[in-house]
Amino acid sequence: MVAVLLCAIVVPVVTGALLITGDRFSPAVGALTSWVVAVLGSVVTAACVVLAVWRRPELDHEWVPAIGMRLHLAVDGISAPLLLLTAALGVLVVLHARVEPPTRTGHGTYLGCLLLVTGGAIATFLARDAILFFLAFEIVLVPMWLLIKGFGDPKHRASASAKFVLYTVLGSTLMLVGILGTVYLAGTADIDGLVGGAGLSTTQQTVLAAILLIGLGIKVPLWPLHSWLPAAHTAAPTGGSVLLAGVLLKMGTYGIARLVVPVLPAGVERLAPVVGVLAAVGILWGGLVCLVERSLKRLIAWSSVAHMGFVVLGLMSGTRLGLQAALFGNIAHGIVSALLFFVVGGLKQRWGGDDLAVARASLRDTAPRLGFALVVGMAALLGLPGLAGFWGELLAVASVWNPDGSRPVLLFRVLALAAALGTVLAAGYALRVLRVVWAEGSPAEQAAAPGTPEAAQAPRPAPRPVDADGYEWAVVGVLVLGAVALGVLPTVLLDSTEPAVLHLLEVAAR
């Protein structure tokens, strides 16, 4: 069973590397072959992940004693949902690549990068050694950079990719500093062994927590460290956006939930008000920007800033409820943002741009399936019950209203109010999008659409059907189902994370 753990990481990484290598030959390996290999790779990976989640094996092996890094992989209730999400999104983005191939040659590289990102994320969620966690954290960087740089929107990709990779590497190196400090002072790199402060003084914990939170905050992203995110999303190809929003951002909050909250409780206690305020500002900031943002893809990216604010708020409340809320919010946002980016990515390619100010035929008439998916996504975004987004936000607000006794209650109540206002803003921008894209317009304008200057100058690689069908509809449909399932039966996820959360906080409190 232990082999499953290794396979879950090695299979996507090796398949990805092979695909990239295949592209280097001349003539390059065919697009279809690459795709089939990638699908196989991602499916095997997903199977491994499912097995690992089911059987919960553990691997603990010496790897690099020089830096005290062990090859320690395991699954628990906190990482299991994220692992499943990652594996599922890994399969979906690869499937979707058939519908929306990269705009230039290099299928193998594109698919390989997707797999590498998936593999890196899986490694991150599996890692139980703090330094190994950092290593896995870094694996996704270069492939993601390549995705944006090589396959992104030609207009923005140069600066966006640079911003992404440099910002993130700064964050992760800061995180490394924090991890190393913690590991050295605690005397162990084992994540479970670190839980509970490991005898660090409050000052030490505060400094370390600050460094870690800044580092991870860039990844999350926490306001005001967010400015790489909208740019990266605007430029990234659809698959890249999906992985970025659905997986990469989660690594930041997962890191906070794993390495900061339980490990440095005293430090978090001191910093919680500051971080909480930043998160709340992020919620409002993101929501407000979304109200006036004209690029649809950017708008979704901004909404991520706002939604990750809820997750961070939950984490900062210091209660079990808050942690549960954050973990739920993480998964929910993963599904919803992935869904939205698939839809919006498809729309952007069909429209040849994603400016909301351009008049187009209403989606509900021209492309009812895409329209339906967009409606579900937007409804989930504004936290509609019955869809995934609701529970995370509700629980986050509840946890922030009554934070842990060590937090300033009044301030946190104000934050809860701000978060509640954030849901109103979310409704504002989600419905704004629906009003413009889904409901407005008349079929007569459709004929004029291809002739608009925006459409003329954008590259149009292959004509796509007006509405989603085939793989695209399957991919989108699976995510819609996921969003509904999680919204109707939140207990499935909450039950799976609860024991781990209780265990974590119990050990931390000891």
Add this chain to the structure above:
Amino acid sequence: MNLGIDAPVQPSHLAILLPALGAVVTLVLVRRSSRLAATIAMGASFLGLFGACALLAQQVEGDVARSPRTIGDLALGGGVTAPLRLLVDDWSVLVCVAVALVAFVVQTFARWYLWTDPRYRQFAATVGLFTAAMQLVVLSGDLVLTLVGWELMGWCSYLLIGHESEREKARRAAYKAFLVTRFADAPLLVGIAALAVGARSTDIPTVLRFWLTEPHASATTLTVAVLGIVCGVLGKSAQIPFQDWLPDAMEGPTPASALIHAATMVAAGTVVLARLLPLVQHADHVRLLLVLLAGGTTVVAALLAFFQQDLKKLLAWSTVSQVGIMLTALGVLPVGSGPDTAITHLIGHAAFKALLFLMFGWATVLVGGTVVPRISGVVRRYPELRRMLAVGFLALAGVPPLVGFVSKDLILDSAAHHAADGDGPALLGLVLLGITTVLTAAYAMRAWLIVHHSTVLERRDDRESFEDSYSVENVGIVELFRDSPQVDEWGREIPVADWVASADHDLEPQPGLLPSTGLLILSFLSVVGGAVVASPLLDLDWQSPDWLLIAAALLLMVAAALLVRVASLGTTYGDASERLPQSWRLLASRGLGVDDAYVGLVVRPVLALARTVASLDARLDRGVEATPGLIRSLGDRTSGVHTRRPTSGLLAVVGGVLVVGVLGVALW
């Protein structure tokens, strides 16, 4: 329904799930066929009604499952429990049946009304979901479930109001409805969180027990929480200051309006507040505020209703007013008494308001609109509308012995009793309710006089000649509105078409058997529904009415009605409000300009703030993007030092030795 008390599926589940299931099946399985969609939707709705009736039967027999499970406890880490159970008690069962009934009638009517609509499928599904959400709120025994149903209703109302999204007005109205209610929901969310987290449970009985009996429960927190909940209720029930979304919501198809106004959306506020009534009674300041706002709304809305030039809008404002009555009723109750008066009014209102809306929908199909000039005299022209419209208006006005009278009188009675005990809010409520009763009678009379106006035939023919003529300029404007022979474009007289003049209306659209039956049931209930007060399910003191109060109210109502009748004499459309200044009517039809206030006070500032934030963020972004340039210029500056000459290197070496030496010796 032979279900054991511990069976996993209870009638309460069925009442909620079946309409939702119908919606899902309609959306997922039905591709094109409206017929299939209608069958499924109506079937599901009927089964939901059946479930509700089964629940009622069980309740009456007393072997009902009091708190059935739903999806199980939420695992929240132990700090707060969320059992997510339903709560079945006397009044909720009654409301449940009323909701199911109205929903079923609306579904059948919509099948007729929206027969040619290409989006009928979505409409039917949304109505199903809407019903399920409302039933969830009605039967919810858990704050979280209440919130779930509550928000879902908001969403469904968004979809229904924006059904005809080709029209900008519909889109705007839908957007506005959702945003206004959502805005009011933010405090509700916080309030629910505060209540639940304080009581460490979201179970409503537990929450009530905690806040009412626990000595160390903070009164301030309770006040804040209840304030939040009342705020949410005011939003959903379209009370001041959130009232303006509801009249706009008339942009939705009429069946949707019937659903929103009669049994679901706006009534949900009453249901939730009735559930949490003990808490409201506990927080005295909030109760006063509630009475003030809801009572004020009843009066203002009734006045506005009187001035409306679109009778559908009149009905909308009347809903606002009537829901205000329910909320006021909750506010004037003495501590410890149940919400049964308000619930009675809710049920009665559901019946007659649904009836009125659907009848107006029918009338719209016949005459093409509900603005006064169009609908004036519709009853004369289509007598089949007469009886049921009359029942509806009488019930609305509160004429004995119709249901409106019964429930309103009970409310007045309880307010009077409580006011007599010296309760301030009750006294305030009594006064406001009294005014409203009179005003209600007045606007109901006005509406009836308009639809009953007799001169409609001639004007209708004028209009038809106007519409049929090829070029408008050939038809003098004077001729248009005079009882003159109609001419074609060459000035020749044209004969009045036979079918227009004849009384035979077979060619006019008629609702089918099912919708007609539904309307009949509704009108029946509007007449005899008052009997519900005698049921054992409601704890009402109906046997000892205050005859003096009834007499006074009736007298005032009759006086108002007479005044309206007198005022309507000699007007073009039988519209009593024509006697009043045009500017008043304009102001009223714009809802007192509250929409402008929303835009000016909330929308514009928020958008301005959003733009500021966006530009700030752009600045931040530029700051980040300037970093490479900064580094480059730093490099350029340092490159000035690197002359590539050995001497500069030597200088650096010596300087470095000095610096390092000083540093080393000083800091060691």
Add this chain to the structure above:
Amino acid sequence: MIHLELPLLLVAVLAGTGVYGILARRNAVLVLIGVELVLASAGLLMVTMGSTLADPLRAGHVLTIFVITIAAAEIAVALALVVAVFRARGDIDVTRAGEVDS
């Protein structure tokens, strides 16, 4: 036993002069001479200290000889390079090197 002050003063003067020579001279050979002066000061310091300490290995003196040897080797290489520079450029001005990039 002579006092240590005088030799140490000489060490300082030599080192200072050497550094001045290194910094102020443009002629490569003169720069070399500056370096030699600093090395001489180092040697002198070692000899001085070696003579005051009772070191069985006579390390001070040995070190001085080492330094002188290394300096000689360096100067050999340096002069060879100076010749090469002169051949390539026609002068041995250290401030003008690197003006043209190939």
Add this chain to the structure above:
Amino acid sequence: MNVTLDYGVLAPVLIPALGAVLVLLVDAVLPRLGRWHWAIAAVLLIAGAAACVPAFLSGSDARRTLCLDATQCLYVADRPGSALQTATLVSAAVVALLVLPVRSPADRTPIASALVLTAASGGAGVAAARDLGSWLVLIELATIPTVALVAFRARRSAVDGALSLLTTSLVSFAVLALGAALWFAATGSALLDGDAVLAAAADPQAKRVLVLAVVLIVAGLGFKLSLVPFHAWTPEAYAGASVPIGAFLAVTSKFAALAALLVVLRGVTVLGAPALQAIAVVAAVSMTLGNVMALRESSALRLLAWSTVAQAGWVILPLATVARGAVRAATGYLLVYGLATIVAFAVVTLVAHAEGRGRVVGLSSYAGLFRRRPLAAVTLAVALLTLAGLPPSVVGLVAKVLALRPVAADGLWWLAIVAAVNAMLGLAVYLRWMLAMAGTPAPDTVDDRPHRLHLALVVLGLLALGVTSVAPQLLLGLAG
């Protein structure tokens, strides 16, 4: 006085030293041997490296010889020292192999190979030297030949670079000599071991002199490590020298320099002294300046030079602390740096040999390398990512962890944050080059086949990077 002598232990130093003589002798006997001198040199260097192998087998015991008594030995090769010796010799061997195919005047080959051998011998020796005298001699033995090696290219830029290198090295040597004299003055001993230091530390006056001595020595070695502000020669020399000699300067010399620095610091750390703030400042400034300058550099060789400056900062980063394992960390980082850099130079040599030097100088001339020479380009990319410390090159990442660990452990937060910022800047530097490789190629591509030996070395380098990425301990374990 009896001095023990163990030739086996001394072999890593003696074999290349004698090898230099041997090469010259062979040249005297067989004057037309030409480039085969390089092969002889490579074999000898490998043999020298092989002589180090017992140090890694025998466990933790340091190998010592030339002992005066039981405790005082003039030659001690401990684990990090042996690692640096091996690395010095192996890298010199690789340089020799890289030079081998390059055409050059026949009379220069033996001299150049003898110089490489000599410098390698000095570098190997300095790692184990434990007394001031041999330390000074060996470090200059490792330095002076490089001046000649740079000048050998005989272009004007090479001569200029050599002059820059020479003047800086002379001044640095003067500083070193002064430092050595002060050390001697403070401790009264020519030995670089802890006892004498402890004795000197007891006397506050002597301690002050000792500190000055240490600081001067650090400054003198800073030149060799290309630390700011002793770095000015680096870009000139790299740009001037032939590409393989650039590799020699960038790798072999650095190993020797760190070995020399460690010898001194190892003696000082017994003081349990507070962190060497001077080293911290120098490290921070080196990293920052190196990266900033590299960011605006348009020549690949100069970029590598500036990258060396920045990496030197990373190398001495752990030495600014007194944390356990600082020495091992610095050694480990340098080993990884050396591996990555020599692989990068190997790729540049390959391209330069196949397409001409003009096609490797400007960054823009790398355009299309990914299409033109996928293998070389991928290898170079991996090497650059190793330097940047990012996966897929795990070993580079591990090295970064290794270097930051003592800093974080010691709580030098400001330094850690500067390092984090520099990790970002460094990535920008290397990504620039990688982006240049990804661009579309210039039309006038000279596409000669690369020399087989170069190709083999590049493949070997890629393999080495790959293997060490899977098992970084193979490389880092050398340092103990």
